[in-house]
Amino acid sequence: MSGAFARALDLDRHLGDATSTAAIIRDSDTISFDERSEFPQVAVDALNEWGLQRSYVPIEFGGEMTDVLAPMLQIRHIARRDMTVAVAHGKSFLGAVCAWVAGGTSAKHLAPIVLSGAPVSWGLTEQGRGSDILRTATHYRTDGTMRIEGGKWPINNATRGRAMCVLVRTRNEIGPRSLSLVLADKEELDPASFEYRPKVQTHGIKGADISGIDWHGTEVPADRLVGESGKGLDLVLRALQLTRPTCTALSLGGADRAVEAVLDFVTNRRLYGRRLLDLPEAATDAGAMFADALIAEATAIVGARHVANLTDEMALISALVKYVVPATVDALYRDATRFLGARSQLSGIAGAGLFEKAARDNRVVGIFDGNSVVNLHAIVNEFQSVAKGARQHPETAQLLNALDPGAPTATLDFTRLRLITRAGSSLVSAVEPLVGMLPAESPPAFNRVVKVFTSAVAVLIQDVSSIPRTAAPGAAHFDIARRLAEAFAGASCLALVLQNSSASGLANETVWATAALSRVCQRMGRPVQGAAASYAELHELALATHHRGTTVSLFDGWTA
Incomplete structure (x- = not known):
């Protein structure tokens, strides 16, 4: 058995028999949490204690990821029990990837956040624009300070997440070099400068934090660009x-x-x-x-x-x-x-x-x-x-x-x-x-x-x-x-x-x-x-x- 399959089997054994009251993700909880549209916090915390998030971070930044097969197999085990839990925890993998691709300061700052188990989200989509991220309106202005202005919606873990890789406009014209990525670590931000949009009532994954965030001239540190300015679309x-x-x-x-x-x-x-x-x-x-x-x-x-x-x-x-x-x-x-x-x-x-x-x-x-x-x-x-x-x-x-x-x-x-x-x-x-x-x-x-x-x-x-x-x-x-x-x-x-x-x-x-x-x-x-x-x-x-x-x-x- 390869290392990826063996590690996934370890997780499966750790999760336990889903029909047992001793299991980490119990069938009874899966149903009841869904009926109440409740976030599965206990299960997410238990996955952090096991160390699932280490599979989301490349070895060069202190994690265990060498390719995507290991995290895939682990997320599959969670999804077959409760996809809401898989979506809630696995979003940190998706939210952090741009930083790994770019490398540099942003990756070094984000790695310990992910390894701590804190949620990370990916701020791409905006209301009214669907999949057309080239027309992103959220912008990043520099008038002596670096500030984000605009909103992202709907975003998985927008409210619960500690950090978000945010796609922003850094040039007015529409084009492949008009967008950049900014790492917004909420612990570095003025909480009065942003606010959350309400959780969306979804048909599936009802307990997941599918919500939004509005930035009101939110100041971020100058070194929080992910990669080079104008390379946001390329990185995405x-x-x-x-x-x-x-x-x-x-x-x-x-x-x-x-x-x-x-x-x-x-x-x-x-x-x-x-x-x-x-x-x-x-x-x-x-x-x-x-x-x-x-x-x-x-x-x-x-x-x-x-x-x-x-x-x-x-x-x-x-x-x-x-x-x-x-x-x-x-x-x-x-x-x-x-x-x-x-x-x-x-x-x-x-x-x-x-x-x-x-x-x-x-x-x-x-x-x-x-x-x-x-x-x-x-x-x-x-x-x-x-x-x-x-x-x-x-x-x-x-x-x-x-x-x-x-x-x-x-x-x-x-x-x-x-x-x-x-x-x-x-x-x-x-x-x-x-x-x-x-x-x-x-x-x-x-x-x-x-x-x-x-x-x-x-x-x-x-x-x-x-x-x-x-x-x-x-x-x-x-x-x-x-x-x-x-x-x-x-x-x-x-x-x-x-x-x-x-x-x-x-x-x-x-x-x-x-x-x-x-x-x-x-x-x-x-x-x-x-x-x-x-x-x-x-x-x-x-x-x-x-x-x-x-x-x-x-x-x-x-x-x-």
């Missing part, structure tokens, strides 16, 4: 390359909760005098949901391995992962809601309320750190690089080792983050040679779906290469971007079939990959003959895994 775009894949840990935790609910339902439910698990239609539907959970897991973990090992590809990979993982888990929840029926909307019945809460919470992940449209647009911007990369031939053995979740990883070098990749995704470009490495004696159903997937990727690359470049992409561009994200998900599954030194028993079978690639091909517009049989077979394998007391996962040591 680079930081998003780390925060976007990390956010998918929330989706994975949500998927764990949904899979558990479906497995319990098919095991215990009887219909028409028969067990639900014995009905062919139910087995097919459940298997398709399990396939979606495994697609999300494969894509998120392979994406995380890119961060330190293929850092210069993260401008594209982060957008691919952030689009496809939440979208896949959203589909899983839609299907699970129909499958569970009325039970999906009820509380107080054998954990049904936990599913209902998780379904609400899960919907917010897709809008964190760039919504689906923003990420698809980022993918469109990479079409030229993807086309260029498709003409190259990656070294497959080296690539597989870099993406193997159980293999040693390089230490993340923030200076290797780029705003545009040179050659797209090595993994997508390597689909054909990776297929050539598969064993010739693979099962016929697996060979059939691989053939369909390879053909779909070839057509996709032709579409990427031929579509005209434009400053205003249309529906065709976004459809290609969506298929490219699905192709990356399928390629991630192939990579783990070929090399996964942390493989679970389930991952050692091709059953999961057959079902997963069938789902991917369907979403790429190439449905696979016999897909239903592969879903039913995965359902049987998942049930056997569940009955052995182990988790439906591709990785040994992962427990849910």
Whole structure:
């Protein structure tokens, strides 16, 4: 078991059995806190005592972070128990990343704050501007002193946070060099110079501190610029390359909760005098949901391995992962809601309320750190690089080792983050040679779906290469971007079939990959003959895994 998985397992054991009164995050508290929209302070404090925040700070600044896989796995464990707790604590990771990327004085000042467990937030969005951060109105004026004027809303931990990395305007014109980042440590500020906006009443993560802050000429120390003046947008775009894949840990935790609910339902439910698990239609539907959970897991973990090992590809990979993982888990929840029926909307019945809460919470992940449209647009911007990369031939053995979740990883070098990749995704470009490495004696159903997937990727690359470049992409561009994200998900599954030194028993079978690639091909517009049989077979394998007391996962040591 790799260090990241071992550390996550330590956290899981520390959290305890969620059904026990001795657990740190108890199922009963998860429901009651949500009903009261109450902030889970006791759970957050307990995570600080364990030292979760050390995984948010790079080694060079006194923490334990070498890449994002370790904090991802830890946040996933928390999210499967209560996504509100994960969002409340994990925001400090997101809020601090710009400082790590910039380095210098701001990073040195922020590191001990994060390590102390004090919350840190990220002040990007403003009321009425949505995702258009280029039109940020909050400004930073220098008239002998450095002052922030304006407001940020809605912001996670805006009220509870001790510090905030605030995106501000330092030039009047709209342009890429008009914005800067300022570290506002509230312990250094005059409390009379800023005020909070009320907590937003949200549909999901109801207990989280989603609020806002208004700065009224708030004076900050002169050395609190994060990086250079005018480099704010640049820093944000680079930081998003780390925060976007990390956010998918929330989706994975949500998927764990949904899979558990479906497995319990098919095991215990009887219909028409028969067990639900014995009905062919139910087995097919459940298997398709399990396939979606495994697609999300494969894509998120392979994406995380890119961060330190293929850092210069993260401008594209982060957008691919952030689009496809939440979208896949959203589909899983839609299907699970129909499958569970009325039970999906009820509380107080054998954990049904936990599913209902998780379904609400899960919907917010897709809008964190760039919504689906923003990420698809980022993918469109990479079409030229993807086309260029498709003409190259990656070294497959080296690539597989870099993406193997159980293999040693390089230490993340923030200076290797780029705003545009040179050659797209090595993994997508390597689909054909990776297929050539598969064993010739693979099962016929697996060979059939691989053939369909390879053909779909070839057509996709032709579409990427031929579509005209434009400053205003249309529906065709976004459809290609969506298929490219699905192709990356399928390629991630192939990579783990070929090399996964942390493989679970389930991952050692091709059953999961057959079902997963069938789902991917369907979403790429190439449905696979016999897909239903592969879903039913995965359902049987998942049930056997569940009955052995182990988790439906591709990785040994992962427990849910």
